[in-house]
Amino acid sequence: MSTGELAAAGVATVYEARGRLGLIDESFEPLLPGRAVAGPARTALCGQDDNRAVHEVMTHVRPGEVVVLTMPEPRPVALLGDLLATQARARGAAAVLVDAAVRDVADLRELGLPVWTRWRRVRGAGKDFRGAVNVPVTIGGATIEPGDLVVLDDDGAAVVPAADLDATVRAVRERLAKEAGLRKRWRSGELSYDVYGMRAQDAP
C-alpha cells in the first residue's frame, strides 16, 4: 500500500482502524479544502513566536514529506507565509501542518501546496531563536516523530508511527471493507438501530 491509500481512507478511518490512536486532537483549517495527504513528517519545533527553525527545516525537506511546525506554546503568530511555503513547494513537500498561524493566504492557495493551519494571522515571527529541527513534536496530544506518517484531510490530522505503518494499512483495508458492507445495507434502507440490536435493547 502506498501512503496515498491511507490519505484516501482519511483521518477518521485511520484513527478508528488503529483503535482510536494517533489523533492530532486540535482544530486545523485546511487552506485547500478537499485535499487529502499522507506523508512522512519533517518537523520543526520553533522558538516561541519565532520562525528561524522554519527557515532551517526547509534545507531538509524531501519530496513527499509533510512539514510539521510548532512552538512551545502555540499562538497566532505567522510561522509561514508564501515565501517560506514557496521553498517547501520547490523541495517537493506534500503539505505543511502549522500549529500556529499562517499569512499570505491567497498566495498560499495560489501556490497549490496544501496547508493546514491553526490560525490565520498576520503578526510576524522573529528570527532570533534556533529552535530545533528533526525532533519529536507534540501537537494536539499526539507525539510526532520525524518520519512518522502524518495523514491530513478536511477532518483534521492524525499520525501513524513509522513502525506501525504495515499493521495500520492492514487494519485500514479491513475497516474500509467493513464500512463498504455497512454502507450498502444502509443505502438499501436497513437501520443500524436494528442491525446493532439497539431497538431490541431499548424496547420497554
Ligand SMILES: O=C([O-])CC(=O)C(=O)O
Ligand atoms: O517571512 C515570514 O516570516 C513569513 C512570511 O510572510 C512568508 O514566508 O512569506
Ligand SMILES: [Mg+2]
Ligand atoms: Mg510573506
